[in-house]
Amino acid sequence: MDTVLQDPVKERNERTHWFRNDRFGMFVHWGLYAIPARGEWVRSVEQLSVEDYQPYFEQFNPDRYNPREWAKAARQAGMKYAVLTAKHHDGFCLFDSELTDYKATNTKAGRDLVREFLDAFREEGLKVGLYYSLIDWHHEDYPAYGDRVHPMRNNEAYKRDMGNFHRYVDYLHGQVRELLTNYGKLDIMWFDFSYDNMAGETWRATELMSMIRSLQPHIVIDNRLEASGEHGGSIYTSEPSIYAGDFASPEQIIPPEGVTDNNGSPIPWEACITLNNNWGYAAADRTYKSAATVIRKLVECVSKNGNLLLNVGPNARGEIPQESLDILAEVGNWIALNGDSIYGCSQADFPKPEWGRYTQIGSTLYAHIFEESIGPINLSGLAGKVSRAALLADGSEVFLSRPWNASHFPDDAFVNFARPEHMTYPLPDARNTVIRLELDLL
Numbered sequence: 001m002d003t004v005l006q007d008p009v010k011e012r013n014e015r016t017h018w019f020r021n022d023r024f025g026m027f028v029h030w031g032l033y034a035i036p037a038r039g040e041w042v043r044s045v046e047q048l049s050v051e052d053y054q055p056y057f058e059q060f061n062p063d064r065y066n067p068r069e070w071a072k073a074a075r076q077a078g079m080k081y082a083v084l085t086a087k088h089h090d091g092f093c094l095f096d097s098e099l100t101d102y103k104a105t106n107t108k109a110g111r112d113l114v115r116e117f118l119d120a121f122r123e124e125g126l127k128v129g130l131y132y133s134l135i136d137w138h139h140e141d142y143p144a145y146g147d148r149v150h151p152m153r154n155n156e157a158y159k160r161d162m163g164n165f166h167r168y169v170d171y172l173h174g175q176v177r178e179l180l181t182n183y184g185k186l187d188i189m190w191f192d193f194s195y196d197n198m199a200g201e202t203w204r205a206t207e208l209m210s211m212i213r214s215l216q217p218h219i220v221i222d223n224r225l226e227a228s229g230e231h232g233g234s235i236y237t238s239e240p241s242i243y244a245g246d247f248a249s250p251e252q253i254i255p256p257e258g259v260t261d262n263n264g265s266p267i268p269w270e271a272c273i274t275l276n277n278n279w280g281y282a283a284a285d286r287t288y289k290s291a292a293t294v295i296r297k298l299v300e301c302v303s304k305n306g307n308l309l310l311n312v313g314p315n316a317r318g319e320i321p322q323e324s325l326d327i328l329a330e331v332g333n334w335i336a337l338n339g340d341s342i343y344g345c346s347q348a349d350f351p352k353p354e355w356g357r358y359t360q361i362g363s364t365l366y367a368h369i370f371e372e373s374i375g376p377i378n379l380s381g382l383a384g385k386v387s388r389a390a391l392l393a394d395g396s397e398v399f400l401s402r403p404w405n406a407s408h409f410p411d412d413a414f415v416n417f418a419r420p421e422h423m424t425y426p427l428p429d430a431r432n433t434v435i436r437l438e439l440d441l442l
Helices: 008-015 017-022 050-059 067-076 113-123 162-182 205-215 291-303 322-341
Strands: 024-028 081-087 127-133 188-192 269-274 306-312 356-361 364-369 377-379 386-391 399-401 413-416 433-439
Touching: 008 017, 017 306, 024 067, 067 081, 067 113, 067 322, 081 113, 081 188, 113 127, 127 162, 162 188, 162 205, 269 291, 291 306, 291 322, 291 356, 291 364, 322 364, 322 433, 364 377, 386 399
Parallel strands: 024 081, 024 306, 081 127, 127 188, 269 306
Antiparallel strands: 356 364, 364 433, 377 413, 386 433, 399 413
């Protein structure tokens, strides 16, 4: 089979149109690891055996799980889509898979938690996606001893016959088929992760992607079926393979210049970022990002043609931590007033200004001001190009002028929040004040 798409960039752009418009999503990492509450990698970090981990399976009983509350929090935060961990690296399934007994329906929960999640978020009008781990520390045919990350990597008793690995890959394909056939339309399939030789055709990736496209051809897929290198056929090339995915997925970092292919053309991308320092619930992790940081980093992503997928890690009882909810609520307060500068926007036609960032849609330029100015705010290179300026939050006029102290900058336009325009005024919103600039580019 030819692994190069006929017109991959065009097809990718068609699939990702909504994705590049919506810009802001919720990631949810949740599973058995919420009980030890030391992060989603606890099995690997502490090298716990299946038997060591089994008590968490027996204890799992999220009695306060109400995905409608999650969905409401996401919508009010201004998020447009959400992705849930249907299966993480520990192999535990939040969905009712027919291919394993290691699933939520066999715990005290006794429920298909994925189905409830999808129903709740769809009811709130959000697009939905599922995360599926390509690796599996529970499955008996997944390599253990000698693997780089498996909990039993140092235990020779877990040396396994690679001749049986095909049975795990069959299992992987079977579970993906279940998710794509038993749960209605999905908007995103988020795979994680490939490493070393556990990548690409090790997963029978061409076959897997062909199956996915045959079942749900519209679905948007990340680029993690392959390892992170920019080799031939990856998403970073102008001729991506069939399994290269639809968007790049930088983790816990925002690329300095956005993401482009080897010809410099923009690639759809999404930065996946935690609210504190862990994906799964970690009770001792109090290092939460402020709402202002989240707002500004969302703007940074959009200003570089990217999305922000912001993670929450619910606790063992099924609740999103209050600290996370408070941050989401404040972000939502800002987006309710300034969302026009996020949705549908992208990188501006002008360089990044010193005081913040620009986003743009058509002839409307949004100035996101993070730093207070001394005197008028400089719009470098925009002299004669701005026909009107107003605060986005309330529509109030912002004064375009050339005050006496700006006379030596003939190529620049200047704005200020009050008169006289040469004076210094505080930002109306210290988190991020957005000025809507109507451009006259004729």
